[in-house]
Amino acid sequence: MTNDREAILARVRDALRPLGERAPLPDFEEGVDLARNRSPLADPLAEFTERIRAVNGEVLAGPAALVESLRARGWTHGYCDPALWPVFAPFFGAPFTVETSFDRTRVDDYSFGITRGVGAIAETGTIILDDATSSSRLAALAPWAHVAVIPRSRLYADLPSAVAALGADPNIVWCTGPSKTADVEGILIEGVHGPGFQAAIFTD
Amino acid sequence: MRTQPIDRAAAALPAETRASVYDGSKSGYDKRTKVLFDHYADPDRLRELAGEVKQHVVENLDTYLPALEARLLANGAKVHWASTAEAACEAVHGIMKARGARKLVKAKTMVSEEIGLEDYLTKRGIESLETDLGEFIVQLDHDHPSHIIKPIMHKNRRQIAETFEKNGLGAYDDRPEEITRRARGFLRHKYLEADVGLTGANFVVAESGRVVVVTNEGNSRFCLAATRCHIVLVGIEKILPRDRDLGLFLNLLARSGTGQHLTVYNEFISGPRGAGQPDGPEEMHVILVDNGRTEVLATECRDILRCIRCGACLNVCPVYRQSGGHAYRSVYPGPVGAVLSPLLLGKRFPEKADLPKASSLCGACNEVCPVNIPIPDLLLRLRDRAHREGVPSPGTPPMGAWAILATQPVAWRSALLAGRAINYLPTALVPVPALRAWESKRTLPPWRGGEFRRWLKARRK
Ligand code: SF4
Numbered sequence: 001m002t003n004d005r006e007a008i009l010a011r012v013r014d015a016l017r018p019l020g021e022r023a024p025l026p027d028f029e030e031g032v033d034l035a036r037n038r039s040p041l042a043d044p045l046a047e048f049t050e051r052i053r054a055v056n057g058e059v060l061a062g063p064a065a066l067v068e069s070l071r072a073r074g075w076t077h078g079y080c081d082p083a084l085w086p087v088f089a090p091f092f093g094a095p096f097t098v099e100t101s102f103d104r105t106r107v108d109d110y111s112f113g114i115t116r117g118v119g120a121i122a123e124t125g126t127i128i129l130d131d132a133t134s135s136s137r138l139a140a141l142a143p144w145a146h147v148a149v150i151p152r153s154r155l156y157a158d159l160p161s162a163v164a165a166l167g168a169d170p171n172i173v174w175c176t177g178p179s180k181t182a183d184v185e186g187i188l189i190e191g192v193h194g195p196g197f198q199a200a201i202f203t204d
Numbered sequence: 205m206r207t208q209p210i211d212r213a214a215a216a217l218p219a220e221t222r223a224s225v226y227d228g229s230k231s232g233y234d235k236r237t238k239v240l241f242d243h244y245a246d247p248d249r250l251r252e253l254a255g256e257v258k259q260h261v262v263e264n265l266d267t268y269l270p271a272l273e274a275r276l277l278a279n280g281a282k283v284h285w286a287s288t289a290e291a292a293c294e295a296v297h298g299i300m301k302a303r304g305a306r307k308l309v310k311a312k313t314m315v316s317e318e319i320g321l322e323d324y325l326t327k328r329g330i331e332s333l334e335t336d337l338g339e340f341i342v343q344l345d346h347d348h349p350s351h352i353i354k355p356i357m358h359k360n361r362r363q364i365a366e367t368f369e370k371n372g373l374g375a376y377d378d379r380p381e382e383i384t385r386r387a388r389g390f391l392r393h394k395y396l397e398a399d400v401g402l403t404g405a406n407f408v409v410a411e412s413g414r415v416v417v418v419t420n421e422g423n424s425r426f427c428l429a430a431t432r433c434h435i436v437l438v439g440i441e442k443i444l445p446r447d448r449d450l451g452l453f454l455n456l457l458a459r460s461g462t463g464q465h466l467t468v469y470n471e472f473i474s475g476p477r478g479a480g481q482p483d484g485p486e487e488m489h490v491i492l493v494d495n496g497r498t499e500v501l502a503t504e505c506r507d508i509l510r511c512i513r514c515g516a517c518l519n520v521c522p523v524y525r526q527s528g529g530h531a532y533r534s535v536y537p538g539p540v541g542a543v544l545s546p547l548l549l550g551k552r553f554p555e556k557a558d559l560p561k562a563s564s565l566c567g568a569c570n571e572v573c574p575v576n577i578p579i580p581d582l583l584l585r586l587r588d589r590a591h592r593e594g595v596p597s598p599g600t601p602p603m604g605a606w607a608i609l610a611t612q613p614v615a616w617r618s619a620l621l622a623g624r625a626i627n628y629l630p631t632a633l634v635p636v637p638a639l640r641a642w643e644s645k646r647t648l649p650p651w652r653g654g655e656f657r658r659w660l661k662a663r664r665k
Contacts, residue, residue, distance in 0.1 A: 004494075005285040008440065011498035012265045015506075022263040025445055026256040033253060034451055036243050051465075102482075104396060104430070108389075124466040131478030137429035138483045141422060142392060159466070160451035166414070170279070170475035171428070171484060176466045179422035183338035183354060184361055184380040186228055192337060192384055193391060194422030194469070 030160035044122040044155050051125030055177030058199040063091040078112035081135040102139040113139035117148035123158040126176045130169035145197040152202045208558035214527030221358045225528045228357040232519040235463030255576030258510035261443050268410045268443045275413035279475040281488040289319035292493045299489050305399035308332040311424035313404030315437040318535045335423040337387050344371050350529030352515040353461050358528050401427030405438040411446045414474045418467045425469050434485035440492050441509040456574040460514040496548035505582045508543045510575040517569035523562050539569035543582045557595040560586035
């Protein structure tokens with residue numbers, strides 16, 4: 001493999017040698033060159049809400065609204081991040097069973113997962129998770145419903161500002177609405193491998 | 205008439221498949237165009253910018269590759285280099301052997317198809333499973349993908365339902381929703397059983413060592429939530445210089461590929477899982493694959509290495525729409541494949557030298573390409589190369605008679621006059637079978653030969 005390294009780099013150098021001037025790296029300004037035709041709503045939260053709805057996701061007002069929504073759909077067994085549980089527990093009476101650790105041998109038992117998100121993007125309705133903040137990658141993925149609890153201060157206006165805030169976490173994921181496919185005859189189906197229901201709750 | 209392989213494949217296409225491909229590609233194109241132009245005052249400016257960034261990378265791979273390697277190592281990933289398909293397969297196998305791993309789940313990797321990984325691993329007793337719904341169906345059918353991002357564009361629900369039934373995934377049911385649910389139920393346990401998750405990469409950022417993987421289904425995410433070892437198979441050309449370039453490229457990729465604002469899952473991976481995170485790989489390997497790319501780099505067609513595999517050029521291509529992906533006999537079909545596939549063969553270029561001819565040079569592919577690759581120019585260069593290397597070109601109409609006429613003004617003038625006879629001759633009587641067949645379905649426009657010469661003469665006076 002070390003040989004392959006040297007061989008590849010040698011071939012690259014040979015291939016590039018005849019080039020006179022190499023193409024320069026262009027610079028751009030996010031705010032100018034990447035600017036979209038969009039009039040950001042005065043309130044980024046309103047924009048986020050509109051965008052996540054457009055991809056069939058939801059914003060829930062708080063734990064009470066969450067519990068109502070889960071109950072109405074008959075989703076009663078789920079997972080909640082242990083750090084959130086003290087705040088959420090009082091809202092979950094019967095018929096709910098909520099676990100604070102996610103057992104990977106029973107992925108199909110959980111109909112919802114509540115995790116903490118590290119941020120959100122207003123212009124796309126995107127939820128951001130990372131390894132340090134979000135307690136379990138699987139719990140945010142395997143259950144039919146995923147709800148992320150996100151500090152309002154981490155709502156970025158647009159994609160370039162979210163890129164600028166990526167940070168050093170080894171695994172960051174942006175989720176924009178439910179998991180989906182159009183592989184079969186171009187027909188949109190939600191909930192392929194991941195959640196069929198993706199929602200956000202913002203906290204102050 | 206003698207024909208080229210791609211013509212024969214296209215001619216043999218069942219009507220059903222042709223219809224699937226046609227509708228699928230057209231809807232992809234329509235959506236994309238609307239979204240890109242609704243969202244940006246000047247989308248061409250974005251495409252040019254993205255093209256310049258990638259051209260810069262391609263022409264500076266000698267510095268970017270070592271820089272990327274250093275970053276990946278600093279992030280705690282292991283780096284492997286593979287000159288050939290064989291070497292890349294060996295690298296995957298080596299990593300698995302060292303872990304005693306027997307099962308692998310794959311997501312979002314065309315390179316694995318390119319290097320024939322499944323075959324290689326199966327022969328060595330390792331199960332490797334595709335997890336993208338379309339790729340999974342292709343695998344069950346022992347078929348090949350026919351589109352870069354919609355691998356089963358050539359299949360309809362009836363065929364898929366039959367495949368599921370044959371493979372023990374329940375009784376026949378061709379509702380797309382039911383097909384998807386069954387795949388969901390089956391595949392999630394496969395992820396959890398697998399030791400290794402193998403993905404490709406849409407981008408790898410030199411400055412941060414971030415591997416960026418983009419999927420709508422969330423299958424790559426599941427690979428990285430369930431398995432303990434992550435292998436990234438990536439072509440050496442997939443580099444972006446800076447994190448901030450992602451703002452440009454992710455916007456373009458989603459809109460060009462599927463007409464979305466943003467793909468559902470965008471993952472940024474820069475190492476094994478973080479401390480305290482219970483799920484995900486504790487080991488990360490990146491395999492940098494050449495497999496013919498440095499040969500492409502050495503040609504005047506190196507611009508094709510900018511490609512971000514969005515699929516837009518396939519959707520818009522009239523030849524792709526009529527012939528389907530399989531006619532290209534390569535992992536990369538459509539306009540991008542017509543350039544890339546023969547080039548990746550290196551010295552065996554003549555085997556696929558017919559592909560660059562499968563284009564009307566209408567230029568639509570260039571217009572939609574998010575990295576502004578001048579595909580028609582590259583196709584012409586490859587046609588020229590085929591000519592220089594003396595590759596036979598069956599099916600190309602002989603230009604001999606036309607050449608004689610066009611170089612001799614007297615002959616040309618008389619031919620133009622003679623041509624007028626066509627307006628008066630009953631063409632059904634013309635003794636050329638090919639022409640008769642053509643005429644039986646169409647009407648010739650009236651002969652107007654010589655008008656231009658008359659106009660020019662009049663003007664000179
Ligand atoms: S050549 Fe351009 S349009 Fe075609 S797949 Fe590549 S990036 Fe997309």
